[in-house]
Amino acid sequence: MIAEDTLVDDLRRPETQAKAFEVLVNTYKERLYWHIRRIVLNHDDADDVLQNTFIKIYKNIDGFNGESQLYSWMYRIATNEALTLLKKKSKNMGISDAELQERMVSNLEADVYFNGxxxxxxxxxxxxxxxxxxxxxxxxxxxxxxxxxxxxxxxxxxxxxxxxxxxxxxxxxxxxxxxx
Amino acid sequence: MKKADNHKNFKTPEGYFEGFTDRLLDRIATNESPEKGSVLPKSDGFGVPDNYFEELNAKIKAKLDQDETKVIKLNPRRNYLYYAAASIAVLVLLTIGIRISRTTEPTFESLAKSDIEDYFESSDFGFSTYEIAEVLPIDDLEVSDILENQFADEYIIDYLDENLENFEELNLLNDD
Incomplete structure (x- = not known):
């Protein structure tokens, strides 16, 4: 696996950016997906949040100060994105966080991507x-x-x-x- | 007296000591795990569509390309046309605007605080509170910038006096 420092440097250089981004996505896509999925519960939302997370990482890599590890920075972005989506949903539906959680779980019963x-x-x-x-x-x-x-x-x-x-x-x- | 490590009569399975540390650590981890013998299921039942992870890279790349095409610079010739069209549009809007502007125009001051709070609440800025805190000039802030109701100094002193164990240790300077 490529070292984080090298990956961050490559992401910042225009000539290596595309390749490095591909490596980044391939390395972290599954871990971040499952992290997000367990917050938002349904696949479509998880897919949206995951894509937005990677796009945000790509656009803000210059803002990554290296004080924490890259993966923890990415987890923070993913968590914030997922929680923001839930907040927006409950606001749009005019219901509380707790009610939204209940509805999300009820929807799982009819979810084709939930085999629990x-x-x-x-x-x-x-x-x-x-x-x-x-x-x-x-x-x-x-x-x-x-x-x-x-x-x-x-x-x-x-x-x-x-x-x-x-x-x-x-x-x-x-x-x-x-x-x- | 025989030496304590004289164990020629005893044998161990092949590779016993080589794997001993790993086996011991595994056993400790299992014993310490709070969910040992737990009713919690080991899997959570979530699935993904076929080939989802294989196709993800291309989907993200397409979304990024879509975002980037929005900021591609127009070529110079077309710019002239756009500038001309924009100038005409500005003139027309100004003419209409001057007539309409005699009616009320929204300003920052005229916005209700609740609207501003609502906007911050519902908009996604792409920054976490930690990131906002990093750029917020806390040194230049006064308590009065945050609180609407002002507290008189004597109330603050009374509060600290009642709620702190060693009030004197605060070493408050007396300006009087």
Missing amino acids: DEIELKLQRALATLPKKQKLVFNMKYYQDMKYEEISEALQTSVGALKASYHLAVKKLEAFLKED
């Missing part, structure tokens, strides 16, 4: 009840198997707070799933 069984659908219902941060941390740790240090950089939250959030999320989800 009863327990997986119930997990989504449980996730919809969690605070935003706990939901993000749970998905990044449990499903994406990210290290706390990586999540900390991406979400700009201390490792201690993340561990607490994850622990709480797991307890709440387990309690929800054990309910009849």
Whole structure:
């Protein structure tokens, strides 16, 4: 895999930009897609957000100051894009965040790109009840198997707070799933 | 007395010690994992259309090209035509505008605060709050720039006095 520093340099040089961008997309598309998908739940929205995320990265690469790692910067952009989409949706529909989450989960039942069984659908219902941060941390740790240090950089939250959030999320989800 | 490491009568499976560290770390990770024996499902049931990831690069490139064609410079000859058309349009608009401008014209001051807040709330600027905070000149800001209701100094002093354990440690300067 190409080193991040080299990739960023190549993205900034016009003669190597196109090739470097292709490498960037190929390297991160799946990881970012699944991160976004677990926030917005349906494929079409995830596809929109993912494309916008990469376009924003491409256009703002000069603004990347290198203080954090490239992937965590990209995760931050992806997270912001996904959350902004949800905010716009709830505003346009005139409903609260919680109501939107409920509707998103209900729509999963008819979603052709959701093959989850009863327990997986119930997990989504449980996730919809969690605070935003706990939901993000749970998905990044449990499903994406990210290290706390990586999540900390991406979400700009201390490792201690993340561990607490994850622990709480797991307890709440387990309690929800054990309910009849 | 026999040496403690004399173990010629015992044997271990081939490669036992080579893989020992990895096996031990795996076991520790499994034992520490809070979801051991958990009811949480291992997969979440999401799927994607066939060939979605293979076709993604081309889709993003097409979207970028589309964005870039919007800012391609027009060639000089066509520019003249555009400038001429634009000048005529400006003249026409100015003439109409002068007549209409006697009626009220929106200004920044005339905007309701709620409209401005609503705009910030619903518009996507492409910046996170962290990025905005980086460029916001905090040093030049006063509390009065943010709060509508002004607090008299004595109220602030009273508040700090009541709510801080060591009020004296603040080393407040007395201007009087």
